[in-house]
Amino acid sequence: MEIIEGCPLMGVPVPNDATVTAADIARLAAVGRAAVSNWRRRHDDFPQPVGGTAVSPTFSLAEVEDWLRGQGKLTDSPVQERVWQTLRAAAYGDVELADVLTFAGAFLLYLRADPGHWRELASAPDEKIAGTLAGAVGAHTDLVPDVQPADPVPLVRAVCQLVDELGVAEAFEFLRTRYLEHHSRRVYLTPEPVVRLMLELGGPARTVLDPACGTGAYLGMANEVFKNVEQLLGQEIDDTTARMSAIQLALRGAPAEIHAGDSLLADAFPGRTVDLVATNPPFNDRGWGYEELTGDPRWEYGLPPRMESELAWLQHGLAHVRPGGTVVLLMPPAVANRRSGRRVRAELLRRGTLRAVIGLPPGAVPNMAVALTVWVLRRPSPGDSPPDDVLMVDTSADPDNFQKVAANAWHRYLKGKPDGTDASVVVRIIDLLDDEVDLTPARYLPQRSAPASEGSFIAAQELLLTKTAELRDTVAGLSALTLTQARDDTPMTTIGELAKAGVLQILRPSARGSGEGTVPVLTLEDIAQGSEPTGTTAPDDDHVRVTTGDIVVSLAARYPVARVMPEGGPVLGPGLALVRVEPSRADPDFVAGWLLLGAQGARLRSSTSSARFDVRRARLPRLTPDEQAELGRAFRRLTDLEAALRETHALGADVLRLGLEGLGAGALRPSD
Template sequence: MADVVVTPGERERDQGQLTYRRVLGALDRLRRASDADTAYRLAFQVVYLQCKFGAGERGVSGTGKWWWNDATPRPRSVGEVLSAVWSRTHLAREYRLPAYRDEGVSRPFAQTEAALEELVTEVGRLESAEYLLDVLLDVYSTRYARGGDYFTPDTVSYLFAGLAAPRAGEMVRDPACGSGRLLRAAAFRAQKQGAELRLSGADIRPLARYAAAVNLALHGFRIDLAGDGTDTLREGIPQERADVIITNPPVNMRDWGHGELRGDSRWDLGVPRPGNANFAWIQHVLADLTPHGRAVILLSSGAAHSSSSSDGLIRQRLLEHGLVAGIVDLPSWPFPHTRTSTALWLLAKGARPNGDRVLFADAGKLSMWRDGARRGFDAAQAERLFRIFRAWQEEQIPEGEDAQGSVPWCRAVSLEEIVRAGFDLRPARYLQPRSNVTLNSGTDSRIRKRQLYEAMDRSSAAWRRVRVVLEGRHE
């Protein structure tokens, strides 16, 4: 079975719900004793310290030896030790990540001590905590995701990195970095090619910024991370422009500062409409790119065809200026927390021969593998998609199996055809209907299975949300 590798050993990590069930149980009890964000920040600290300093060494109660050394008298609480040790780490100092005693939570710390000690003990018992952070990020998104407030799945991060194709020495930025998975995927992809990137990110949510700092550091990548609570749209453009921007901003964001930012210089293609930040994000990204920069940004599918006059005008100007290189429709299964359909927009600045055409693709038609609850894009098919878009960006003509006509889920469309369609940028409008395409043997069966799996996953996600609500009422 084909696989998709975003981080080394991902398959082992994805058995995490079972492997780390005792840790997740302890985390649930810590969450009930405090609150979700506090519990997860503490868990991030424990995982980082265990991975960096506790592996292979067992101390008091089976925990990592980093808690205290033999010459130090036993402290009064695990919380005190965690605060002291965490505060001394380079990571906490560099990014000003608060320790346990600095959290400022509303409940007394005494209520969380027993649950925190249990969490520390369970993490300390693990043979390896290498993949635990990713499991925590996935569990948090499954339980607490709301609309655009979630951590981007690894499968989608893989697409971002492949389509962006970062090169050695480039500045790669995510202005809504969440847990840092997009930047991590880009850094891993460059690393496989023997290249290093400069990474930059920001996020308005303190928990997301915390997760990003820990995530990148655990995998050996350094990131230039903006301060806590950075509202990228309101803050404006950083001093240094980015060569590549990859970002998954909040979908259809309502309160983005339309009133105070109405006269902002970034809106040279048109003032974005109030109540929806889609085209504010697009223009922010373009303003933040170098003169020949490129970007991959995830937006709701509504941005491609909304009837708003301001949206339509901005879409028209984007096309007339040759700024849209391609659009890739995404399937729904990577996002079980929402029914909003999404697409990846590939933007490019600077003159290019393909500026009068847009390359459309449908990632939902790529082959998919499944292993229990885990699934992802077939690696060979995804890499084929990346090759086609890389050739498009580099002004080459795809040949052989990647040539137009042999790829039913991908097509280049002229600006004239898009104009006739009213500047509608939905890939489905331009791609060949499935009935007119000769598919490989077994494809129809895979499509039917995929649709069935997606329906089952939506039902399962709805049940999980109901369960969370019911559990909350009994606490």
């Protein structure tokens, strides 16, 4: 970690009037957001909200720090949180948070290049610092944003304090990561184990290109793992992300050249070749440029079909590697067997360009509803004899060691030795060139079953014990509900009337079919079972995307569900409706509770399995905001109980299954 000593603050502390959300509090205490909700309910001395909305309240950071410290729960650095809030406060008017972060990164490049100049400048009055800083920073980097904070002095002093704690490069990495987590939906982070595996499959290399570099994960890792790296090239379609990646790589001393732009439509490196192209390209991109690029010379293996953008990225990578160079891409599994792409796949096989297809385990890349694959390709050199086989690897049976499984199979394949396990197989190219040209690894591997181990049983048992303890606490929280005299004179309204009044919106999913894709879709079964999204679809502007605080309602009377969504992201699937409440006018938990009552009533009234619940006709009382909030908290306690019971049941089923399998296989035995 590189620390710049003597990065003075001149006695000016970072402001401590910042506010934080429940998610920020969870990060400070290293717990889940549910734990923060529990603290708010169970501890009378927990800090009260100072702003925000009923769905997303904000709290005083100073008060939260004091409370967490008194409870012994403070694990993260309050300095980091205060600095982040200082950056957020600097974004106003025409200055966006991305501009503030980019300016902070440019300042860090200046600080890294000339710390002595800053030591001298920091002792000057704020007016002189403000007048001198832009020129000093611009002298060391061309990454200064066009729009800059009006008063940069508090910002750079705050950043300096973060540098004293983390170092220059890590300070920017912290700020950039926080920005990407909460303020950018356009960047998907590839996990480090997957990046490291892909570089191992393609290395060693002195020159590397990532044509869809995003946050620069592949280029940054290449700078670490490859010796004597000479050049790292990257292109990213989003200008802000490209600038941030360029700053981060420069702060780590990487010989990187990053450009903003669309690699397929506006290649920043025409005619330049490298040893290795490694990337996680966009999937299922309908607008990749099929019409504009029909006659492009990069399509050496055939014109990529309109719906096969992945095959365009693959050939773009091959066009940028030298003869004998390697291309390693992360791909969705459908690329291996779509009928539209079989001609290109066949040509890759005939020329000996495709060398391996490696299936990753489910969950290796989070937020993907399918298990992805890694394709390894090599650009043939003149005079090479085309290979006659391809390596197929399936790592799904050992998700904890998928890197090792894949790398061992690859290195033994290169040495001409069989892997010796049932995780890989070498398939003759002639056997792949049939009508389907299916390159799915699992198709060519024997079926496997992994017996449960004693360790997995013990781990599941411990999880069940933890969950049952939490369940007791959840049940105990219901003691706050007391019997009272029922009222029948409360005026009532309906969801439809509230929609007409603008208190809420009722949204339905698009009538068009989902098709193939990687955008997660929340299905009727998902919402009924309380599970993560299991459906997928291709990107479409007509989709209804779920956001935090939305109420998702089942339209099927046999599934009475109305759930306030803690997080957004997926799109709404068939059989569901979405009620989006204006938090300043109604409490979402209150509305969700009455929607659930209406849905249960529809189930009792239905005479067929196809009966529908009419969301607009659901009734609810007219109450004051305080009365709604109070009743909403009560509804939330009951839905928390439902979720806890469901999770406990699932964990109990796992313990039962693993116990039976362990006893049957002899991996478990009774102890005296």
